[in-house]
Amino acid sequence: MRLNAIGRDFGSTKALENISLEVRPGEFVCIVGASGSGKSTLLSLIAGLDAPSTGTITVDGARVHGPGPERGLVFQTGALFPWKTVGENVAFGLRLLRLNRAERRDRVAWYLAEVGLRGLEGRLPKELSGGQRQRVAIARALVCEPSVLLLDEPFGALDCQTKDDMQVFLRQVWKDTGTTILMVTHDVEEAVFLAQRVIVLTTKPGRIAAELDVDLPGHRDLLLKREPDFLKIRAEVDDLVRAHM
Ligand SMILES: Nc1ncnc2c1ncn2[C@@H]1O[C@H](COP(=O)(O)OP(=O)(O)OP(=O)(O)O)[C@@H](O)[C@H]1O
Numbered sequence: 001m002r003l004n005a006i007g008r009d010f011g012s013t014k015a016l017e018n019i020s021l022e023v024r025p026g027e028f029v030c031i032v033g034a035s036g037s038g039k040s041t042l043l044s045l046i047a048g049l050d051a052p053s054t055g056t057i058t059v060d061g062a063r064v065h066g067p068g069p070e071r072g073l074v075f076q077t078g079a080l081f082p083w084k085t086v087g088e089n090v091a092f093g094l095r096l097l098r099l100n101r102a103e104r105r106d107r108v109a110w111y112l113a114e115v116g117l118r119g120l121e122g123r124l125p126k127e128l129s130g131g132q133r134q135r136v137a138i139a140r141a142l143v144c145e146p147s148v149l150l151l152d153e154p155f156g157a158l159d160c161q162t163k164d165d166m167q168v169f170l171r172q173v174w175k176d177t178g179t180t181i182l183m184v185t186h187d188v189e190e191a192v193f194l195a196q197r198v199i200v201l202t203t204k205p206g207r208i209a210a211e212l213d214v215d216l217p218g219h220r221d222l223l224l225k226r227e228p229d230f231l232k233i234r235a236e237v238d239d240l241v242r243a244h245m
Pocket residue numbers: 010013014015033034035036037038039040041042186
C-alpha cells in the first residue's frame with residue numbers, strides 16, 4: 001500500500017499535508033499523533049470513504065477511488081448491525097465476494113474460531129461484552145482476507161484490562177493470518193506494543209514528524225510493557241508526540 005504526497009483540506013483547515021508512506025505486505029504499522037493530527041482523516045482516505053485534496057493512494061498497485069473488499073475497516077465502536085447475529089455480522093463482510101454457500105460457511109466459521117468466538121455465532125451484539133463485539137468487527141473485516149486491515153482506535157472504548165487482552169489477541173491474529181495492518185491510535189503504549197514501525201504525526205496540519213522501527217521481540221506478551229527496552233521506546237515516542245502537538 002502506498003500513499004503518495006497526500007493532503008486533505010477542509011475549507012481553510014489543512015488536516016493533512018504531504019503524507020507519503022509505504023506499508024509493505026505483512027507489515028504491522030501504527031500511526032500515532034495528538035488529537036486533531038488527522039489520524040481518522042487519513043484512515044478514511046485509505047478506506048475510500050473520503051477523497052484526498054492532493055496526492056494518490058494505491059493498494060496492490062490500483063488507485064483507491066472508493067471502498068473495496070481488499071481494505072477491511074474497523075472503527076472504535078458501533079459498527080455491528082444490532083439486529084444481526086454474530087455469524088450474520090461476520091458473513092456480511094463477504095457480500096461483495098463471489099463465494100458459494102459452503103465456502104461462505106467455512107470462512108465465517110474459520111474466522112469466528114480465529115477470534116475466539118466459536119459457539120457464539122447465534123448471539124446478538126447486545127449479548128456480548130465490548131471486547132467480544134470488537135472481535136466480531138475484526139472477524140467481519142478479516143473474512144474477506146483483505147490486503148490491508150485498517151483499524152481506527154479499535155480498542156479506544158474498552159477498559160484497560162480488556163484493552164491489554166485485545167492487544168495480545170490482535171498480535172496473535174496478525175501472526176496467524178499474515179495480514180498487513182495499519183492502525184491509528186493516540187495510545188503510544190499500544191502502538192509500541194503492537195507495531196513493527198510507528199509513524200508520528202504532527203498537528204495542524206498533520207504531517208509525518210518521525211518514523212521509528214520498534215526493535216522488540218516478535219513474541220510479545222504483556223510483561224514486555226514493563227521491560228526497560230519497551231519503556232525506552234515508549235518514552236521516545238511520547239516525547240515525539242508531545243513535541244509535535
Ligand atoms: N469533515 C470535516 N470537516 C471539517 N473539518 C474536519 C472534518 N474532519 C476532520 N476535520 C478537521 O481535521 C483535523 C483532523 O481531524 P481528525 O479527526 O482526522 O484528527 P484525529 O487525529 O483523528 O483526532 P482524534 O484523535 O481527536 O480523533 C481537525 O482539525 C478536524 O477538526
